[in-house]
Amino acid sequence: MAETAKNEEVSDVVPSTAETTAEVEAVLDAPVDRGEPILQVRNLVKHFPLTQGILFKKQIGAVKAVDGVSFDLYKGETLGIVGESGCGKSTVAKLLMTLETATSGEVFYKGQDITKLSGRALKAVRRNIQMVFQDPYTSLNPRMTVGDIIGEPFDIHPEVAPKGDRRKRVQELLDVVGLNPEYINRYPHQFSGGQRQRIGIARGLALNPEVIICDEPVSALDVSVQAQVINLMEKLQNEFELSYVFIAHDLSIVRHISDRVGVMYLGKMAEIGTDSEIYDHPTHPYTQALLSAVPVPDPAAREGRERIILTGDVPSPANPPSGCRFRTRCWKAQDKCAEEVPLLAVPEVFAGKKTLAAHDSACHFAEERDVVHAA
Amino acid sequence: MPEKTLPHETTVPEAVSTAMKSGAGKPRSLGQDAWRELRGSWLFWSSGVLLVLFIVMAAFPTLFTGVDPRQADLRGHYLAPPNWSHFFEADWFGYNGQGQSVYARTVHGARASIIVGVCVTLAVTVIGGLVGMLAGYFGGWVDALLSRLTDIFFGIPLLLGALTLLQAFTHRTAWTVSLGLATFGWMQIARVMRGAVITQKQADFVTAARALGAGTGRILFRHILPNVIGPVIVVATIALGGYISTEATLSYLGIGLQDPVVSWGVDISAAQSQLRDAPHVLLVPASFLSLTVLAFILLGDAVRDALDPKLR
Ligand SMILES: Nc1ncnc2c1ncn2[C@@H]1O[C@H](COP(=O)(O)OP(=O)(O)OP(=O)(O)O)[C@@H](O)[C@H]1O
Ligand code: SF4
Ligand SMILES: [Mg+2]
Numbered sequence: 110m111a112e113t114a115k116n117e118e119v120s121d122v123v124p125s126t127a128e129t130t131a132e133v134e135a136v137l138d139a140p141v142d143r144g145e146p147i148l149q150v151r152n153l154v155k156h157f158p159l160t161q162g163i164l165f166k167k168q169i170g171a172v173k174a175v176d177g178v179s180f181d182l183y184k185g186e187t188l189g190i191v192g193e194s195g196c197g198k199s200t201v202a203k204l205l206m207t208l209e210t211a212t213s214g215e216v217f218y219k220g221q222d223i224t225k226l227s228g229r230a231l232k233a234v235r236r237n238i239q240m241v242f243q244d245p246y247t248s249l250n251p252r253m254t255v256g257d258i259i260g261e262p263f264d265i266h267p268e269v270a271p272k273g274d275r276r277k278r279v280q281e282l283l284d285v286v287g288l289n290p291e292y293i294n295r296y297p298h299q300f301s302g303g304q305r306q307r308i309g310i311a312r313g314l315a316l317n318p319e320v321i322i323c324d325e326p327v328s329a330l331d332v333s334v335q336a337q338v339i340n341l342m343e344k345l346q347n348e349f350e351l352s353y354v355f356i357a358h359d360l361s362i363v364r365h366i367s368d369r370v371g372v373m374y375l376g377k378m379a380e381i382g383t384d385s386e387i388y389d390h391p392t393h394p395y396t397q398a399l400l401s402a403v404p405v406p407d408p409a410a411r412e413g414r415e416r417i418i419l420t421g422d423v424p425s426p427a428n429p430p431s432g433c434r435f436r437t438r439c440w441k442a443q444d445k446c447a448e449e450v451p452l453l454a455v456p457e458v459f460a461g462k463k464t465l466a467a468h469d470s471a472c473h474f475a476e477e478r479d480v481v482h483a484a
Numbered sequence: 485m486p487e488k489t490l491p492h493e494t495t496v497p498e499a500v501s502t503a504m505k506s507g508a509g510k511p512r513s514l515g516q517d518a519w520r521e522l523r524g525s526w527l528f529w530s531s532g533v534l535l536v537l538f539i540v541m542a543a544f545p546t547l548f549t550g551v552d553p554r555q556a557d558l559r560g561h562y563l564a565p566p567n568w569s570h571f572f573e574a575d576w577f578g579y580n581g582q583g584q585s586v587y588a589r590t591v592h593g594a595r596a597s598i599i600v601g602v603c604v605t606l607a608v609t610v611i612g613g614l615v616g617m618l619a620g621y622f623g624g625w626v627d628a629l630l631s632r633l634t635d636i637f638f639g640i641p642l643l644l645g646a647l648t649l650l651q652a653f654t655h656r657t658a659w660t661v662s663l664g665l666a667t668f669g670w671m672q673i674a675r676v677m678r679g680a681v682i683t684q685k686q687a688d689f690v691t692a693a694r695a696l697g698a699g700t701g702r703i704l705f706r707h708i709l710p711n712v713i714g715p716v717i718v719v720a721t722i723a724l725g726g727y728i729s730t731e732a733t734l735s736y737l738g739i740g741l742q743d744p745v746v747s748w749g750v751d752i753s754a755a756q757s758q759l760r761d762a763p764h765v766l767l768v769p770a771s772f773l774s775l776t777v778l779a780f781i782l783l784g785d786a787v788r789d790a791l792d793p794k795l796r
Binding site for chain 2: 251
């Protein structure tokens with residue numbers, strides 16, 4: 110399965126030639142124009158070994174949590190990544206943050222492969238790529254004051270703010286995310302979920318990063334609070350020219366905020382494209398099924414709409430199906446689907462055509478099917 | 485390096501400047517908050533006063549009594565009962581089977597007992613805490629190695645281990661006894677610590693700290709330690725009393741502190757045979773021991789609660 114990943118080309122990335130730490134740091138801090146790629150992910154793979162035995166561990170297999178994922182993130186945009194629970198979204202986030210070491214593949218930040226960096230260069234990456242976590246109740250240390258939580262980035266990267274300046278910077282950050290700057294001596298438990306998530310966002314902003322990875326930043330919040338937090342994130346994006354990777358398990362949440370959307374299934378990207386390409390012209394059966402389940406506000410549209418109900422469970426990532434990973438649940442599956450892994454590319458039927466359906470979709474039998482609007 | 489700054493760099497928002505002027509935003513840390521909390525806690529003050537009293541007693545016993553604890557007058561005072569109204573006098577708590585003043589012996593016994601109790605507890609907390617923290621945090625072969633080591637030591641009863649080790653010393657003081665007890669007493673804390681660290685190291689706030697570029701030291705001591713110290717403090721302070729009584733047992737078996745040394749343990753063991761005839765000989769040092777242990781447990785409770793912002 111991984112072998113097919115190899116025939117995808119990597120040549121589109123111009124890797125940086127920086128060698129010394131200082132050169133790497135210069136590359137990482139170089140400015141990028143709006144609309145240029147800032148993060149380029151190529152054939153990213155993460156296998157968690159399954160072991161047996163306590164003292165002498167024997168590998169008996171691997172959970173293929175992420176198995177050959179490629180995408181680009183452009184400066185100033187939001188890329189939504191959507192998929193069911195367990196499809197590897199958080200693992201992708203951790204790989205982008207270099208919190209996990211990739212089994213193979215590259216993550217280029219401004220052309221610099223960050224998967225193999227260490228020491229000072231890695232610290233410089235941390236300044237530039239930050240993360241907002243899913244659960245605001247566990248992502249803040251309960252025994253630290255808000256001032257210490259938001260000020261910690263400055264303790265770790267003292268070059269970002271001189272010591273005397275930190276309290277002011279922390280209070281500014283609180284103000285930026287819409288919290289009272291007098292709250293610096295409070296503890297996380299004294300805040301609501303939405304407020305805590307704002308604290309988490311302030312911490313992520315402290316180092317002036319260019320990219321923020323948001324792993325389901327609103328799924329733990331009340332629906333009413335979700336919109337507020339998403340609006341805040343959009344405001345911050347415009348203000349600080351941030352690029353977001355916005356992970357969610359549901360297409361409806363990312364629709365509002367994303368410029369482009371990638372749909373993941375079982376460790377692979379099934380389909381990726383702009384907002385209207387994915388929502389209005391999906392060509393992958395999995396995306397179509399997901400979209401058919403999204404609630405539609407317009408009752409007239411709801412009437413004639415067909416709902417695609419997927420049968421069966423998601424297969425285990427330790428033992429994924431051969432060929433197309435979706436074939437065990439796909440109503441269009443044929444022999445070819447079991448034999449050949451469909452590549453993530455513009456499907457042949459649409460190649461060269463001027464239609465929104467001509468976007469990357471990993472399906473042998475990609476075709477349009479309007480599932481959102483009245484059939 | 486390009487200039488990247490928050491736009492608010494030059495213009496301080498109004499809310500921030502008022503917050504800074506009002507002083508309400510003067511930053512405090514967990515430690516400062518904990519100390520403020522402790523200062524207002526009666527538990528802290530009552531246990532603190534008791535402990536200071538015992539520690540002064542241990543350091544300067546002659547402030548409390550001028551009587552020599554080793555001076556024996558068998559004929560005159562054999563198991564003489566206490567005179568409860570003779571405060572601070574030699575016969576306040578009566579005499580023991582050797583005709584020695586129980587009051588003088590209890591005052592002078594504080595030193596050895598408190599040294600053993602405090603030293604063993606500190607050593608055990610540091611050793612066990614470190615072993616548990618390293619095993620839990622690093623996992624893998626470090627954990628395998630340290631956990632097996634813990635298991636091996638767990639297999640040896642505290643008393644038996646200390647007994648065997650102390651036999652090697654011909655001259656035994658409170659320090660050697662502490663060494664013997666600490667060597668075989670750290671495993672429980674190591675286990676408590678390891679479990680707590682394993683739970684905490686998976687917390688998102690630890691991942692967040694790593695994502696910021698925090699080093700191992702910062703993660704262990706700023707993030708994990710404050711969140712695992714509570715149960716360790718409880719286990720350690722409760723165990724403290726156990727160490728003082730184990731010292732007593734060792735002395736009773738003739739392998740702990742040796743005779744010219746006065747300790748509560750030595751006296752408690754010696755008094756057991758005369759419990760029926762003269763209970764005061766046992767009860768007085770035993771009560772002092774219980775009070776010391778209680779004071780430490782209360783202090784540990786107060787500190788643990790002060791370190792938990794949710795309880796404020
Ligand atoms: N440290 C790990 N060791 C072993 N397996 C892991 C590890 N982390 C994740 N996995 C496995 O990898 C797969 C993908 O996990 P991941 O957390 O990335 O999913 P997800 O898409 O974020 O799901 P969710 O929506 O539930 O957060 C799962 O099958 C999970 O069990
Ligand atoms: S490749 Fe085959 S199994 Fe996979 S989605 Fe397309 S039709 Fe379905
Ligand atoms: Mg997840």
